[in-house]
Amino acid sequence: MVQRIGALALAAGKGTRMKSDAPKVLKTLLGKPMLWYVEAALAAVCGDLVYTVVGHRADSVAAAFPELAGRFVRQTEQLGTGHALAAALPALGEAGLDHVLVVNGDAPLVTAESLRAFCDAALAARADVAFVSIELADPGYYGRVVRQGETVCIVEAKDYDPAVHGAPTGEINAGVYLLRLAVVAPLLAKLSNDNKSGEYYITDLIGLGQAAGLRVLPVNRGADAAYLGINSPRELVGAEEILRRRIVDAHIDAGVVVRAAEAVRIGPEVAIAPGVEVCGPLELYGATRLGAGATVASHSLLLDAEIGENVAIAAFCHLENARVEAGCQVGPYARLRPGAVMEEGARVGNFVEMKKSVLGRGAKANHLTYLGDAEIGAGSNIGAGTITCNYDGVHKHRTVIGERAFIGSNTALVAPVTIGNDALVGAGSVITSDVADGMLALGRGRQVTKARK
Ligand code: UD1
Ligand code: CA
Numbered sequence: 001m002v003q004r005i006g007a008l009a010l011a012a013g014k015g016t017r018m019k020s021d022a023p024k025v026l027k028t029l030l031g032k033p034m035l036w037y038v039e040a041a042l043a044a045v046c047g048d049l050v051y052t053v054v055g056h057r058a059d060s061v062a063a064a065f066p067e068l069a070g071r072f073v074r075q076t077e078q079l080g081t082g083h084a085l086a087a088a089l090p091a092l093g094e095a096g097l098d099h100v101l102v103v104n105g106d107a108p109l110v111t112a113e114s115l116r117a118f119c120d121a122a123l124a125a126r127a128d129v130a131f132v133s134i135e136l137a138d139p140g141y142y143g144r145v146v147r148q149g150e151t152v153c154i155v156e157a158k159d160y161d162p163a164v165h166g167a168p169t170g171e172i173n174a175g176v177y178l179l180r181l182a183v184v185a186p187l188l189a190k191l192s193n194d195n196k197s198g199e200y201y202i203t204d205l206i207g208l209g210q211a212a213g214l215r216v217l218p219v220n221r222g223a224d225a226a227y228l229g230i231n232s233p234r235e236l237v238g239a240e241e242i243l244r245r246r247i248v249d250a251h252i253d254a255g256v257v258v259r260a261a262e263a264v265r266i267g268p269e270v271a272i273a274p275g276v277e278v279c280g281p282l283e284l285y286g287a288t289r290l291g292a293g294a295t296v297a298s299h300s301l302l303l304d305a306e307i308g309e310n311v312a313i314a315a316f317c318h319l320e321n322a323r324v325e326a327g328c329q330v331g332p333y334a335r336l337r338p339g340a341v342m343e344e345g346a347r348v349g350n351f352v353e354m355k356k357s358v359l360g361r362g363a364k365a366n367h368l369t370y371l372g373d374a375e376i377g378a379g380s381n382i383g384a385g386t387i388t389c390n391y392d393g394v395h396k397h398r399t400v401i402g403e404r405a406f407i408g409s410n411t412a413l414v415a416p417v418t419i420g421n422d423a424l425v426g427a428g429s430v431i432t433s434d435v436a437d438g439m440l441a442l443g444r445g446r447q448v449t450k451a452r453k
Contacts, residue, residue, distance in 0.1 A: 003123060005049070005178075006097040007042040010084045010202075011035050011105030012055025012075040017231040023057040024230070025105045026064055029240040030247070031267045031285035031303070033064055034230060037108035037243075040268075044112035045119065046101065051091050053084045080199030082191040089185055097181055099123075102202065104175035109226045109239055115176065118219050122178040127217035129184060129209040132174040135223050141231065142172035143203050145218060152218055153207035158196035171220065173203055174227035183214055243268075260298065273309075291326070305336070308344075322354070343378070357388075360403065372396070373415065377403035383427065385410040402437065 015024025025035035035052075042050045052068055054061045055075040062072050075087040085102060092100050101119060103110060122130030131154070133145045143154040146165045154173045155165050162168070187208045191200045209216045221227065230236050247266050252258050255274030263280030266272075270284045273292040278284075282296060286304035290296065293310035297317075305319040313319075314331035322336035325344045330336070334348045339356035342348060346359040349366035357371040360378035365371060367384035373396050374388045386407050388399040397415035401407065405419050408427030419425065420437035429443035 003098045004096060005046055005099045005101060005119060006092060006095050007046040007050045007101040007103065008073075008085065008088050008092065009035065009038050009042060009050065009052045009103055009105045010081055011038075011061060012053045012058070012078050012084050012087075013106075014056040014078060015106070015231065018233065018236075023061050025061060026057075027230070027236055029108055029236070029243055030265055032269075034108045034236075035061070035065070035105045037268070038103055038105050038110060039065065039068065041110045041112045041115055042101070042103060045115050049095060049097065051088055051095075052105070053088050055084075080193065080197070081202035082188065082200035082204060085202050086188045086191075086200070089181075089188065092181060093185075100179050100181055102177040102179060104229055106230045107175055107227055108230065109228055109242055110176065111226055114221070114224070114226050118176065118221075119178055121219050122217055125217050126215060127178065128180045128214035129205055130178040130217040130219055131206060132176040132227060133171050133218045133220045134174050134227050135170050135220070136172050137170060139168045139170055139172050142229070143175075143201075144168050145171040145173060147171075151207075151210055152216060153210070154201075154203035156195065156197065156201060156203065174221070175229055176227060177202065177205075179205070183212075184209070187212060297332070300331070371399075374399040374401065374413075376401045377405065377421065379403055380405040380407070382407045383409035383411065387412050389414045 011025040013024065018024045018027065026033045039050065051071050051073055053073045053075050055078045058074055073088040073091050075084045101115065118132055141157045143156045144160055146153050146155050184205060187205055190208055191204050193200050206216055225242055228239055230239050244265055247268060248258055248261050248264055251266060251272055256272045257277040258264050260280035264278065265283045267285040270288045272290045275292055276290045276294050278296040279298045281298055283301045288302045288305045290307045291309035294307050296313045297315040299315050300313055300317040303320045306323045308324060308326035310326055311324050311328045316333045317331035319336040321338035322340040324330060324342045327345045328342045329347045333350040335353045337355040340354035341358040343359065343361045345362045347364045347366060352365050352369045355372045357374040359365060359376050360380065362378055363376050363380045365382035369382055369386045370388060372388050372390040376382065380401055380403060389412050390396050399413045399415045399417055401419040402421035402423065404421060405423045407425045408429065410428045411425050412430045414430065414432045417431055418434045420435055422438045423435045424440045425431055426442040429441060431441060431443050435441040
């Protein structure tokens with residue numbers, strides 16, 4: 001019989017050990033919230049049958065995942081992981097699930113492959129209650145798996161008593177469970193909060209299940225780091241490092257040359273064409289795309305940047321929400337802010353800043369320039385020190401420059417202003433009125449040279 005399997009991410013907790021007011025599951029790794037990774041793995045296994053329990057700062061968590069709208073469950077008081085599951089029961093029942101795969105929302109290293117293998121093992125064994133256990137040198141704060149003869153249960157670290165439970169073995173509970181709802185739902189009413197934390201533990205379902213004669217199956221994954229939970233800043237940066245290496249390695253295996261790879265940070269949604277060469281230290285985040293033949297030198301940061309084929313980005317560049325078309329050259333020390341577009345073969349050099357501006361095909365702004373709310377036609381040359389004065393203190397205004405225009409060095413273009421095709425602006429000008437096609441404009445005092453007294 002085909003089983004209908006849905007998933008539940010537990011994300012209502014406060015994350016006290018993070019020592020931060022922000023919800024723990026929104027803390028980011030490589031630019032994406034912790035919960036994003038969990039949701040991505042669960043969606044790969046269960047499609048859109050993924051539900052998420054939210055509670056602490058529920059609105060901000062829900063707002064961070066608009067694609068999950070309609071599949072959030074509220075746990076108004078955070079009374080423990082067992083209580084969180086109970087809060088989700090009505091939604092899970094309505095979805096007509098046979099099994100639910102429950103995963104802690106603070107375990108961003110889980111992979112779809114690993115979760116699938118776990119579900120397969122649990123279903124093959126016809127388990128009613130299955131959970132993943134892993135081996136750690138130090139069981140730390142994790143729930144410990146206690147096997148005594150035929151029985152198995154999970155004892156939380158705070159409640160662990162070596163006199164009763166024996167010396168800890170290092171086998172711990174990973175926080176991933178596959179539960180057959182029809183038989184597990186009735187057990188939820190039997191959970192008690194009579195423990196050191198005063199919480200209803202989902203982990204008590206293992207002992208209760210055994211007592212009720214259900215098939216309980218621990219699936220031991222050895223020393224698999226993919227299940228580590230994140231509870232503190234130290235664990236956050238530790239997990240981020242594991243994830244970072246995983247992603248960088250995948251790009252190298254796919255044909256990207258990553259030099260100084262130990263200092264390269266790449267977000268999970270970044271796409272890089274095979275053959276691209278990059279060098280650390282470097283950060284690539286968001287929906288950044290690097291086309292074939294592109295190179296990115298060290299000390300650069302790209303966020304949501306679209307980089308075309310054969311683009312060369314020199315060292316120390318900062319690009320956000322920018323599009324750089326094929327064959328462009330950028331930097332060193334260039335800053336492309338949101339809305340910056342460099343059309344094919346354009347060049348931007350050192351200490352040039354662009355914002356909401358288009359630099360046309362083959363146009364150049366090679367030194368010390370600010371281009372804001374500007375449109376520059378193909379083949380134009382923007383001299384060193386040119387500034388578009390786009391802000392009058394209240395409003396932003398546009399500067400439009402035609403094709404093949406030449407703007408002399410140290411020019412201030414006071415917007416709104418239009419410079420025509422083939423126009424020439426003399427160096428040091430302050431341009432406050434439009435310049436027609438092919439004209440020469442000089443907006444500066446004439447030099448006087450006199451004999452010295
Ligand atoms: C939990 C397990 C522990 C396991 C560890 C693995 C319990 C009781 N213990 O401990 O056995 O080794 O995970 O990482 O489950 N949450 C809610 N509502 C709540 C409380 C928590 O949604 O009322 C969510 C949290 O947001 C978090 C997850 O459940 O994502 C786990 O809670 P957490 O407090 O981190 O549990 P641990 O102490 O780490
Ligand atoms: Ca945890």
